[in-house]
Amino acid sequence: MDERKKKVLLAIVKDFISTAEPVGSRTIARKYQLGVSPATIRNEMADLEEMGYIEQPHTSAGRVPSDSGYRYYVDCLMEKQTLGEAEKEYIRQRFSKRIREIQDVINVSAELLSEMSNYTSLIMGPYQKSERIKQVALLPLATDKALLVAVSQSNAVSNYLLDIPPSLTEADLERITRVWNSRLKGVAMAEIGKEVLDDIYQELYAYRKVIQAIVDVLLGDGDQSAGGHISLSGALNIFNQPEFKDLDKVRGILELLESPDVIREILANSPETGLSIKIGGENQVEGINECSVVTATYVVDGELMGHIGILGPTRMDYAKTVTLVETMAQQLREVLSKLYE
Amino acid sequence: MDERKKKVLLAIVKDFISTAEPVGSRTIARKYQLGVSPATIRNEMADLEEMGYIEQPHTSAGRVPSDSGYRYYVDCLMEKQTLGEAEKEYIRQRFSKRIREIQDVINVSAELLSEMSNYTSLIMGPYQKSERIKQVALLPLATDKALLVAVSQSNAVSNYLLDIPPSLTEADLERITRVWNSRLKGVAMAEIGKEVLDDIYQELYAYRKVIQAIVDVLLGDGDQSAGGHISLSGALNIFNQPEFKDLDKVRGILELLESPDVIREILANSPETGLSIKIGGENQVEGINECSVVTATYVVDGELMGHIGILGPTRMDYAKTVTLVETMAQQLREVLSKLYE
DNA sequence: ATTAGCACTCAATCCGATAGAGTGCTAACA
DNA sequence: TGTTAGCACTCTATCGGATTGAGTGCTAAT
Known part of the structure; x- marks a missing residue:
C-alpha cells in the first residue's frame, strides 16, 4: 500500500462520503491534486479494487468504498477533527x-x-446497577400493596409496586425504610451483596420477605431488562x-x-x-x-x-x-x- | 339521492376501501349485483360526481370517494359491525x-x-386533573431539594423535584405530608380549590410556600403540558x-x-x-x-x-x-x- | 329509463435510440 | 519501468414514441 494508493483511496472515500455518487478517475484527478493523470489513477484503482478496498456498482460506474475501504480509512487515513x-x-x-x-x-x-x-x-x-442509592421510601397504598420509591445519587427516581403481606402496618414500613436508609445510603446497587443484607436481616428478621422483594426489584429487571x-x-x-x-x-x-x-x-x-x-x-x-x-x-x-x-x-x-x-x-x-x- | 345512487356510492366506497384502486362502472356491475348495466351506473356516477361525493383522478380512470363521499358513507350507509x-x-x-x-x-x-x-x-x-390523590410523600434529597411523590387512585405515580427552603427539616416535611394526606386523600386534583387549601394553610401557615409549590406542580404542567x-x-x-x-x-x-x-x-x-x-x-x-x-x-x-x-x-x-x-x-x-x- | 355501441382520453408500459460517464487496454513516451 | 494519451467498449439513465388497456361520455336504439 504505497503512498499514492493511500491518497487515491482517501480521495475516493472523502468524495463518496460527501457526494454519495460513485467516483471516477477523472473526478479524482480534477478535484484532488495528485499530480498524475486519470489513467494512472485508473491503474491504482484497479489495484485497490483487487485489494478489496473499493468496488464497482457496475462496469461503467465509478468506484465506491467497500466496508474494508472504510475500515482502512478510519484506521489509517482519517484526520482527527475538532468541533468549531x-x-x-x-x-x-x-x-x-x-x-x-x-x-x-x-x-x-x-x-x-x-x-x-x-x-x-x-x-x-x-x-441501575452502577447507581448509588441515595434514599428509598415505602409508601403504603393498600393493605397488600406498597410503593417502593428509590432515588439514586443522580436523582433518578424509580417506582415499583410491591406486593406486601397484609399484616405489615405503616409503622412497619417506616421502620424498614429507616433501617434500610441508615445502612445502605450511598451504596451501589451492585454492592448490595449478601454481607450487607445479613446486617439488615439481623435487625429486621421478621421482614425478610419484603426486604428480599425490595432487593430483587432494585437489582433485577424491575424496570427494564438488562x-x-x-x-x-x-x-x-x-x-x-x-x-x-x-x-x-x-x-x-x-x-x-x-x-x-x-x-x-x-x-x-x-x-x-x-x-x-x-x-x-x-x-x-x-x-x-x-x-x-x-x-x-x-x-x-x-x-x-x-x-x-x-x-x-x-x-x-x-x-x-x-x-x-x-x-x-x-x-x-x-x-x-x-x-x- | 335515490336508492340506487346510494347503492352505487356504497359499492364505490367499499370497493375502494378494500382495493385502493379507482373503481369503474364495469367493476361495480360485475361485483355488486345492482341489476343494471355499466352504462346506467355510469350515468349515476356522473350524478354522484356532480354532487361531490366521488371524483376522478383523471379522465380515463375509475371513481374515488371524496371526503364528502366518505362522510355520507359514514353517516348514512355504513353498516355497524361487531367484533368476532x-x-x-x-x-x-x-x-x-x-x-x-x-x-x-x-x-x-x-x-x-x-x-x-x-x-x-x-x-x-x-x-392529571381528573385523578384523585391517594397519597403524597415528600422525601428529603438535599438541604434544598425534596422529591414529591404523588400516587393517584389508579396507582399512577408521579415524581417531581421540588426546590425547598433549606430551613425545612425532615420533620417539617413529614408534618406537611401528614396533614396533606389527612385532608386531601381521595380529592380530585381539580377540586383542590382555594377553600380546601385555606384549611391546610391555617394549620401549616409557616409552610405556605412549599404547599403552594406542591399545588402548582400537581395542577400545572408539572409533568406534561396540558x-x-x-x-x-x-x-x-x-x-x-x-x-x-x-x-x-x-x-x-x-x-x-x-x-x-x-x-x-x-x-x-x-x-x-x-x-x-x-x-x-x-x-x-x-x-x-x-x-x-x-x-x-x-x-x-x-x-x-x-x-x-x-x-x-x-x-x-x-x-x-x-x-x-x-x-x-x-x-x-x-x-x-x-x-x- | 335503460342499454349497446363507439369514439375518445389518458396513464402506464414497453421499446429502441441516444447520451454520457467511466473503464480497461494498448501503444507511445520519458 | 512508470506514466500517459487515445480509443473502443460497456453499462446505466433518460427520453420519445408507440402500444395497450381501462374507463368514460355521448348517441342512438330499445
Whole structure:
C-alpha cells in the first residue's frame, strides 16, 4: 500500500462520503491534486479494487468504498477533527438549563447528537446497577400493596409496586425504610451483596420477605431488562440519506429502532473503554448491514454508567461523527459528575 | 339521492376501501349485483360526481370517494359491525395480565388498537386533573431539594423535584405530608380549590410556600403540558398503505407523530362524549389531510380521563375502526373502574 | 329509463435510440 | 519501468414514441 494508493483511496472515500455518487478517475484527478493523470489513477484503482478496498456498482460506474475501504480509512487515513467554537458554544448552551436529574442530561445529549450529526443517536443507561442509592421510601397504598420509591445519587427516581403481606402496618414500613436508609445510603446497587443484607436481616428478621422483594426489584429487571433506559433521537434522519430512498429499507431500519432490545444489542458489544466503530457488515445485528455505528461509554466515578452511539449509513462522515461522540461522552462524564457531587 | 345512487356510492366506497384502486362502472356491475348495466351506473356516477361525493383522478380512470363521499358513507350507509368472538377473546386475554397501574392498561390498549386495526393508535391521558390523590410523600434529597411523590387512585405515580427552603427539616416535611394526606386523600386534583387549601394553610401557615409549590406542580404542567401522557403505537403501519408509497408523505406523517403536542391537538378537538370521526380535510391539524381520525373518550366515575383514537388513511375501514375504538373505550372504562375500586 | 355501441382520453408500459460517464487496454513516451 | 494519451467498449439513465388497456361520455336504439 504505497503512498499514492493511500491518497487515491482517501480521495475516493472523502468524495463518496460527501457526494454519495460513485467516483471516477477523472473526478479524482480534477478535484484532488495528485499530480498524475486519470489513467494512472485508473491503474491504482484497479489495484485497490483487487485489494478489496473499493468496488464497482457496475462496469461503467465509478468506484465506491467497500466496508474494508472504510475500515482502512478510519484506521489509517482519517484526520482527527475538532468541533468549531460555535458548535461547542451551542452544546454548552443546551446543557446550561433544565439539568436536575440524570434523565434530563440523557435527553439533551440524545437530541444534540442527532441534531448535530444528522444521523440517529442512541443512548443507553444509566445502569441501575452502577447507581448509588441515595434514599428509598415505602409508601403504603393498600393493605397488600406498597410503593417502593428509590432515588439514586443522580436523582433518578424509580417506582415499583410491591406486593406486601397484609399484616405489615405503616409503622412497619417506616421502620424498614429507616433501617434500610441508615445502612445502605450511598451504596451501589451492585454492592448490595449478601454481607450487607445479613446486617439488615439481623435487625429486621421478621421482614425478610419484603426486604428480599425490595432487593430483587432494585437489582433485577424491575424496570427494564438488562441495560437501563433507552433514549433515541433523530430516527427520521435516515430519510435524509440518498442510499435510503427505498421505502422498504427505511421501514426495516425504523422497525429495528422501535425495539429497545435491538438498540441494547447494537450498543452492547462495544468495548468498555474508548471508542468503537462498527462498519456495515461488522455489525452483528441483522438488518443494519448498510449502517455504521460509532459508540462510546460514559463513566462516572469509575463506574460504567452507559453507552452512547450514533447510527448512520456506512457512507457516514466518520471524522465528524467520531468527534461528536467523543465530545458528548466527555460532556456526559463532566455534567454527571457535577450532578453526583 | 335515490336508492340506487346510494347503492352505487356504497359499492364505490367499499370497493375502494378494500382495493385502493379507482373503481369503474364495469367493476361495480360485475361485483355488486345492482341489476343494471355499466352504462346506467355510469350515468349515476356522473350524478354522484356532480354532487361531490366521488371524483376522478383523471379522465380515463375509475371513481374515488371524496371526503364528502366518505362522510355520507359514514353517516348514512355504513353498516355497524361487531367484533368476532376470536377477537374479543384476544382482547380479553391481553388484558388479563400485567395490570397493576393505569399506564399498563393504556399501553396494552394502544398496542391492541394498532395491531387489530393495522393503523396508528393514539391514546392521551389519564388527565392529571381528573385523578384523585391517594397519597403524597415528600422525601428529603438535599438541604434544598425534596422529591414529591404523588400516587393517584389508579396507582399512577408521579415524581417531581421540588426546590425547598433549606430551613425545612425532615420533620417539617413529614408534618406537611401528614396533614396533606389527612385532608386531601381521595380529592380530585381539580377540586383542590382555594377553600380546601385555606384549611391546610391555617394549620401549616409557616409552610405556605412549599404547599403552594406542591399545588402548582400537581395542577400545572408539572409533568406534561396540558393533556396528560401520550401513548402511540403502530406508527409504522402507514408503510402498509399504498397511498403512502411516497417517501415524503410518510416522512411528513411520521414527523408529525413525533410531536406529542400535535397528537394532543389531533385528539383534543373531539367531543366530550361519544365517537368522533374526522375525515381528511375535516381535520384541523395541518399535514394529516389525507388521513382520517376516529376518536372516543374514556370516562371513569363520571370524570373524563382521556382520549383514544386511531389514525389511518382516508381510505380506512371505517366500520371496523369504529367498532374497535368503541370496544376499546368501553374496555378502558371497565378495566379502569375495577382498578379504581 | 335503460342499454349497446363507439369514439375518445389518458396513464402506464414497453421499446429502441441516444447520451454520457467511466473503464480497461494498448501503444507511445520519458 | 512508470506514466500517459487515445480509443473502443460497456453499462446505466433518460427520453420519445408507440402500444395497450381501462374507463368514460355521448348517441342512438330499445
